[in-house]
Amino acid sequence: MSDALQSPNVNLLMTLLKVSGKSGQEQAVMLEIESLIKAAGLPAEQIRYDDAHLRAGFGETGNLIVTLPGTVNAPRRLLMAHVDTVPLCVGAIPEIDGEYIISKLKQTALGGDDRSGAAVVLSTLLRILKEQPVHPPLTFLWTIQEEIGLVGARYVDPEELQSPELCFNFDGGDPKSVIRGATGDTHMDIRVYGIASHAGAHPENGVSAIVIVSRAIFQLQEEGWLGLIGKPHGTGTSNIGFIQGGAATNVVTDFVELRAEARSHDPEFRMEIVNAIQQAFIESANTISNVNNEHGSIEFESRNKYDAFALDKSTPVVQSAMNAVTAEGLEVSTRISNGGLDANWMASHGFPTVTLGCGQEFIHTVNERLHIPSYEHTCNIAWRLATEIDS
The missing domain is CATH 3.30.70.360 (Alpha-Beta Plaits)
Incomplete structure (x- = not known):
């Protein structure tokens, strides 16, 4: 437990899990993310919100978008996750139980879906701002209202994302499994x-x-x-x-x-x-x-x-994700999902997107928990995807 508590990645996740934010009421968690980014020194002009909630006709805030110029000439990459939770997570108090984060309150779900993904994306950005590594141009996207129909991804303004060619969505369970398609x-x-x-x-x-x-x-x-x-x-x-x-x-x-x-x-x-x-x-x-x-x-x-979509295993975004998982020492596989993902709408916008899990288990139930080692693996995978240039 003490090792987990000392992990910056886990501490960041615990911070986000404590903020309630069901679909349509994400402003508090967005402001928490924004404050952490500003505290890390990112200029305000590189942080912006779109009007996805206005286009959808519902909600407190739009999607949060951060863009970074690259230090090398390479295709832009996008890292994304949704911040909303199902209503069952409202009021959750996270606590660490061995290798898992659970809800202290037995009547609530945890909210690891998808605060774990939001934390993965945020931890990657914060580490980049701190360590200043070589990296390609990057876009970071936190979407709203995924749980009620992929609303944020549907109504995101594609021009705001600055034409990413490789897109990585963080949402789900097993970090070894690269989701390269999903049903309609x-x-x-x-x-x-x-x-x-x-x-x-x-x-x-x-x-x-x-x-x-x-x-x-x-x-x-x-x-x-x-x-x-x-x-x-x-x-x-x-x-x-x-x-x-x-x-x-x-x-x-x-x-x-x-x-x-x-x-x-x-x-x-x-x-x-x-x-x-x-x-x-x-x-x-x-x-x-x-x-x-x-x-x-x-x-x-x-x-x-x-709409449904399916990317071939040979496409660059799938290969990049598979390479990052393998480099983490995990046995990679790919699959097609029977559930909808923000990646569905990203694909419809013309951005090839794969989804990687963050250790979520038993989502949308009071038994929900988050596997900490899997989450840490995903943080490392995201770092590689943001900073390592494919040869």
Whole structure:
């Protein structure tokens, strides 16, 4: 424990973990990061915030961006992480327990997702300012609102980043695993309209929106379009994660609202999932009727949350990340993620981005913990990525 407490990297992480900052309320942690950067001597003109929160229409602050000119002529590199946490982390008190950082309060998660990544990026910048090593041009980016849809990365102004060619996102678990791709996600809003009637006196006059929804969900489950989806021509997942409707047991429910998602690495197959879900609700609404042969109806809207991407192992950014992991003495591997990452939107902006883990475990639960040796490995990997020029 004493060795961990003496580590500047761990002390920095503990500082950031103590600051609450769920999605949309990141200003306090951004100001903490900014104050540490200024205390290290960086001129104020090299620290700026963008207007991502204004473009998104929600939140206290935009993304925090720091740019450094290179001491050598080389492609610009970007190091990034998101600073927001899920609401379960609000009020967490971090404490060290052997090789782990945990939340002292058993009712809260820790917030290592992604304060560990934010600390990795910050520790790299602070060390550069202190030691003044040879390095390429560098951009440091701390994003907002990742947990509610990759908002900061989506609305970042690409010109503010000064055209990085190699981008490294720090978020996740195992530092040995280089994430070189991730799935895409489409969000769906479904509104189901029935016909209200008195459920005791004249239920036959009503069309229950709940029945329409139930029939559609049963059909989707039976036909294999919910949960883990595996068809001869494609794979993916879908989930209906929000259902709300009804007000009284003596009224046939005339409105139910649902929110759902579809994920797949294949954008065409992802839209096929969306279409299957939409069609199931349309068929159900057209099938259920009252004694007057009146039917309900649906309104269906979908929007792309983020696109899938996959980088080849031979691309320079993947090779640089793999080389840095190997140099740290770890057995490197690469993988494609089934979850969304800020890297998805960075790729959409034209910046090839890989993601490396920081030792996070059991995220978004009260059992969350942060593996300190893995976090220290990632700090060393980030240092190499920021300062070592590939030959």
